[in-house]
Amino acid sequence: MPESRSRKKPAYTPPTAASSAPKPNPVWWVPVMLGLMVLGLLWVVTTYMSSTSFPIPGIGSWNLAVGFGLMLVGFVMTMRWR
Structure with missing residues (x-):
């Protein structure tokens, strides 16, 4: 009985995982965030006063x-914020 031919197929390699780690925020994020909160607070206080x-x-x-x-x-x- 003849031998069957082996397949010439490359071994399975899983796709490379993309980095799913969250990227850090830009440098301006925290100052703008805090600035808006403080400005809003000052706005409300000025309105009441x-x-x-x-x-x-x-x-x-x-x-x-x-x-x-x-x-x-x-x-x-x-x-x-990260």
Whole structure:
């Protein structure tokens, strides 16, 4: 009985794993994050101290929304901080 031919197939090599480690944040990330939180806090404090007439005189109580919005953006940035 004749012998069967062996296959000339290369051995299986698994694909190289891409580095799944999270990349570090840019250098400016933390100063901007902290700056937005502090600026929002100062905005809200200024609004309360001036009875909603400052920092932007024409918008009244919306000054609080601007201040809390700035703080919210800063806090959202903390979730992406590595």
